[in-house]
Amino acid sequence: MEFDPVTLARIQFGANISFHILFPTISIAMGWVLLFFKWRFNATRDEAWMEAYGFWVKVFALTFAVGVVSGITMSFQFGTNWPGYMRTVGNIAGPLLAYEVLTAFFLEATFLGIMLFGRSRVSNRVHTLATFLVAFGTTVSAFWIIALNSWMQTPTGFSMVNGQAHVTNWLEVIFNPSMPYRLTHMLLASGLTVAFLVAGLSAYRWGRGDRVRAVRHSLTTGVYLAALLIPLQILAGDAHGLNTFHHQPAKLAAMEGVWHTERGAPLLLFALPDEASQSNRYQIGIPKLASLIITHQQDGEIRGLGEFAGKHPPVGKVFWSFRVMVAVGVLMLATAWLAVWQLRRGEPAGWTTRLLTAMTFSGWLATLAGWYVTEIGRQPWLVTGVLSTADAASTVPGGMILSTLLMYLALYLVLLTSYVSVVFYLARKAGKHDDLPLSANLAGEQA
Amino acid sequence: MNAELWLPVVFAGLMAISLLAYVILDGYDLGVGILLPLGSEAERDTMIASIGPFWDANETWLVLGVGLLLVAFPLAHGIILGELYLPVALMLLGLILRGVAFDFRVKARDPHRPWWNAAFAAGSLLAALSQGVMLGRYLTGFAPGAAAWGFALLAGAGLAAAYALLGAGWLIMKTRGALQARAIGWARRALYGTGLAVLAVSIATPLASAHIAAKWFVLPDFLLLLPLPLGSLALFALLALSLPRLARRQAAGNDSLCWLPFAATVGIVLLSFWGLAYSVFPDIVIGRLTIWQAASSPEALRVILWGAAVVLPTIVGYTVYAYRVFWGKAEGLSYS
Numbered sequence: 128m129e130f131d132p133v134t135l136a137r138i139q140f141g142a143n144i145s146f147h148i149l150f151p152t153i154s155i156a157m158g159w160v161l162l163f164f165k166w167r168f169n170a171t172r173d174e175a176w177m178e179a180y181g182f183w184v185k186v187f188a189l190t191f192a193v194g195v196v197s198g199i200t201m202s203f204q205f206g207t208n209w210p211g212y213m214r215t216v217g218n219i220a221g222p223l224l225a226y227e228v229l230t231a232f233f234l235e236a237t238f239l240g241i242m243l244f245g246r247s248r249v250s251n252r253v254h255t256l257a258t259f260l261v262a263f264g265t266t267v268s269a270f271w272i273i274a275l276n277s278w279m280q281t282p283t284g285f286s287m288v289n290g291q292a293h294v295t296n297w298l299e300v301i302f303n304p305s306m307p308y309r310l311t312h313m314l315l316a317s318g319l320t321v322a323f324l325v326a327g328l329s330a331y332r333w334g335r336g337d338r339v340r341a342v343r344h345s346l347t348t349g350v351y352l353a354a355l356l357i358p359l360q361i362l363a364g365d366a367h368g369l370n371t372f373h374h375q376p377a378k379l380a381a382m383e384g385v386w387h388t389e390r391g392a393p394l395l396l397f398a399l400p401d402e403a404s405q406s407n408r409y410q411i412g413i414p415k416l417a418s419l420i421i422t423h424q425q426d427g428e429i430r431g432l433g434e435f436a437g438k439h440p441p442v443g444k445v446f447w448s449f450r451v452m453v454a455v456g457v458l459m460l461a462t463a464w465l466a467v468w469q470l471r472r473g474e475p476a477g478w479t480t481r482l483l484t485a486m487t488f489s490g491w492l493a494t495l496a497g498w499y500v501t502e503i504g505r506q507p508w509l510v511t512g513v514l515s516t517a518d519a520a521s522t523v524p525g526g527m528i529l530s531t532l533l534m535y536l537a538l539y540l541v542l543l544t545s546y547v548s549v550v551f552y553l554a555r556k557a558g559k560h561d562d563l564p565l566s567a568n569l570a571g572e573q574a
Numbered sequence: 575m576n577a578e579l580w581l582p583v584v585f586a587g588l589m590a591i592s593l594l595a596y597v598i599l600d601g602y603d604l605g606v607g608i609l610l611p612l613g614s615e616a617e618r619d620t621m622i623a624s625i626g627p628f629w630d631a632n633e634t635w636l637v638l639g640v641g642l643l644l645v646a647f648p649l650a651h652g653i654i655l656g657e658l659y660l661p662v663a664l665m666l667l668g669l670i671l672r673g674v675a676f677d678f679r680v681k682a683r684d685p686h687r688p689w690w691n692a693a694f695a696a697g698s699l700l701a702a703l704s705q706g707v708m709l710g711r712y713l714t715g716f717a718p719g720a721a722a723w724g725f726a727l728l729a730g731a732g733l734a735a736a737y738a739l740l741g742a743g744w745l746i747m748k749t750r751g752a753l754q755a756r757a758i759g760w761a762r763r764a765l766y767g768t769g770l771a772v773l774a775v776s777i778a779t780p781l782a783s784a785h786i787a788a789k790w791f792v793l794p795d796f797l798l799l800l801p802l803p804l805g806s807l808a809l810f811a812l813l814a815l816s817l818p819r820l821a822r823r824q825a826a827g828n829d830s831l832c833w834l835p836f837a838a839t840v841g842i843v844l845l846s847f848w849g850l851a852y853s854v855f856p857d858i859v860i861g862r863l864t865i866w867q868a869a870s871s872p873e874a875l876r877v878i879l880w881g882a883a884v885v886l887p888t889i890v891g892y893t894v895y896a897y898r899v900f901w902g903k904a905e906g907l908s909y910s
């Protein structure tokens with residue numbers, strides 16, 4: 128059997144980056160949450176904050192390790208899977224990737240050692256500084272890689288000479304039109320993922336009767352953080368959509384399932400987009416709402432997919448990924464505000480803690496769905512209008528890609544299962560030791 | 575001077591420095607991983623504690639090295655990593671297993687612990703072997719055929735032995751007591767393995783690559799290169815002689831020279847690396863591409879060079895700081 132190398136290379140790249148992003152999403156915001164715990168402890172001298180820190184730093188260390196090793200895979204993949212990418216836009220991608228390594232990776236990797244294992248070896252001030260530098264490093268890393276990804280979506284600040292992109296203005300390359308929106312939306316996504324992880328795992332401990340003050344502190348922190356960030360995320364998402372409407376109209380049309388240019392387009396709640404007949408089946412929608420949201424006018428015009436014949440992304444995948452992300456967002460809003468309301472009145476109800484526990488990893492779902500909208504929505508382009516995905520693909524034989532792809536998939540399955548079960552196991556184990564002081568709890572811990 | 579001429583040389587140098595830093599730094603912690611099965615349960619904790627705060631930053635030198643290859647010599651990156659597709663995938667598998675085992679082995683349920691220990695050791699060994707195979711394939715210019723692959727496997731075994739030697743040297747420096755004594759024993763065994771492998775690779779390299787042979791056996795290059803094998807020989811002899819003495823001194827409670835085996839091994843790595851770099855330069859894909867043919871445009875390289883000039887010294891600075899924080903003998907690691 129012949130395997131199409133381009134398709135396989137895309138699946139492999141998609142699988143690897145999907146696995147990788149799960150962990151940065153947690154590392155980025157968890158660093159800041161740990162800093163917050165430390166700051167509360169420094170300010171109040173309440174041991175429970177340090178106990179919360181002690182628990183979450185374990186989850187952080189585990190997450191960080193998986194994030195680092197899966198990231199190393201990514202740095203090899205650019206060349207192996209997409210040689211045409213560097214050949215065409217290397218002058219732009221190269222410096223951005225290099226700056227990420229130089230300014231972010233070394234910073235976070237070096238101070239991670241001090242942050243995790245240096246507490247008895249450096250002063251409290253230096254330890255807090257190390258924690259800050261790790262959190263800062265992860266955020267800087269997100270800045271560079273999102274800048275590059277956004278440039279691929281909405282390229283500016285360059286000119287093409289002999290089929291190669293040459294930079295004319297670095298500021299325009301970095302702060303390209305979609306970059307501020309994408310960075311904001313991604314950082315908020317990271318914050319929300321961590322908020323629900325912290326709230327969910329603390330609710331899990333709470334539900335098991337493990338109600339020490341450290342658990343209460345974590346639960347409150349997670350719930351309030353979620354309630355604060357989710358409205359911001361919805362606003363940011365709306366602004367992001369407007370930006371997409373201006374710069375990548377084909378992607379927006381796929382997100383909304385609009386086949387033919389129309390005024391007063393409905394907001395579709397359900398539909399099965401059908402590429403063959405260029406229409407939706409079983410369409411249920413709210414009249415005029417899509418036009419209202421996107422153009423801020425009841426009968427604003429949305430350009431349909433028909434205008435981009437042969438140059439628009441696969442509609443169904445983009446359409447449904449977008450709905451998954453928004454649905455999770457709405458569920459997050461309801462859950463977070465309900466939990467805040469209950470916490471203000473006292474104890475959370477049993478079913479609330481169960482709901483929060485069930486949503487422990489909901490941030491992952493929305494984040495992945497969001498990235499699928501972004502990345503699949505960019506097809507058939509790799510760099511919008513500059514380089515098509517097929518032109519960038521490599522010449523590595525399909526069979527070789529397939530065998531390594533299967534190896535990666537098996538590995539990721541094992542690691543993902545281990546990660547999730549160990550996180551819950553840590554939560555149960557922490558509950559058994561809460562009568563011991565923190566130092567006794569951690570003395571045996573080696574990592 | 576013309577930027578198109580000197581920029582590629584500077585970047586080839588930077589790339590070589592990153593890869594050298596990687597081989598020495600991640601070399602010692604992969605080596606400790608390879609030696610892990612030889613330690614007792616309690617010793618394993620100390621062995622891993624001695625590398626715990628460093629491995630992540632050590633691995634980052636690989637990211638920098640490959641990143642520089644990608645951004646400075648994109649053409650060569652495509653060819654080299656395309657040719658090395660399988661060993662690279664196996665190396666990544668090894669690095670992933672090793673990296674995640676650091677945390678899983680202490681955080682997972684107790685019954686799972688032996689599995690993660692095994693993943694740690696197997697991952698370290700797999701990464702070391704694959705890197706050696708990559709080196710071997712690279713040196714033959716990716717020649718097809720059984721002989722070329724045999725050479726690559728030999729290089730794989732050699733690099734694994736060298737990493738084990740570095741790891742043993744690191745343990746002699748960072749531990750005490752019974753573990754230190756055993757590490758001296760491991761170092762002696764790894765020394766013979768490394769010695770044989772370096773010898774075999776040195777003999778086989780000119781046979782495997784006519785291109786390299788042509789560079790070694792001409793005057794005056796031959797005389798200029800001669801100090802490399804002679805220096806390595808001296809360092810091997812120093813190690814062979816000093817290890818038994820070190821064991822006796824250590825038994826008598828004198829630990830003042832505990833850094834010697836590690837330092838001597840680093841010396842051997844430096845000399846071998848210099849020899850290889852000399853043999854390859856100015857090609858980047860042997861016999862096919864020179865660094866000038868493969869380089870990307872000077873404008874992009876300039877932008878990176880400015881950043882690197884500012885940032886690299888800072889990185890070296892805080893790396894030194896981190897090593898000072900964890901200076902001295904390794905103790906059990908804890909988050910408190």
Ligand code: HDD
Nearest residue numbers: 151154191194195198199201202232236265268269272634
């Ligand atoms: C929005 C954030 C984000 C995104 C989209 C990506 N990464 Fe990432 N990456 C991080 C955020 C991050 C991080 C937060 O900085 C990590 C995760 C955990 C960690 O330790 O650092 C990281 C680790 C990490 C590492 C290991 C760094 C080290 O040694 O410390 C590499 C080599 C990469 N990544 C490379 C990539 C590449 C080539 C990507 C794109 C194709 C990519 N990452 C997407």
Ligand code: HEM
Nearest residue numbers: 137140141144145148272275276498502503506508509516
């Ligand atoms: C982090 C979250 C990300 C996720 C979940 C993600 C997901 C995906 C998926 C699913 C594809 C395959 C699309 C298809 O072939 O239909 C893809 C392609 C790709 N993405 Fe991403 N991506 C992410 C971030 C990035 C970033 C930050 C970059 C670069 C800076 C990037 C560069 C690429 C490239 C080069 C391809 C391959 C070509 C293509 O198929 O378009 N991605 N990604």
Ligand code: HEM
Nearest residue numbers: 309312316319361364365368371453456493494497498501
């Ligand atoms: C509920 C309202 C939301 C709206 C209206 C919204 C809107 C959008 C839009 C329009 C995009 C695609 C932009 C493009 O590629 O052009 C996007 C992408 C994305 N979304 Fe959302 N979103 C919402 C909720 C969420 C939530 C709750 C999360 C995660 C917790 C999330 C995470 C992401 C991520 C990670 C991406 C990909 C990166 C990016 O392009 O920013 N979104 N979102």
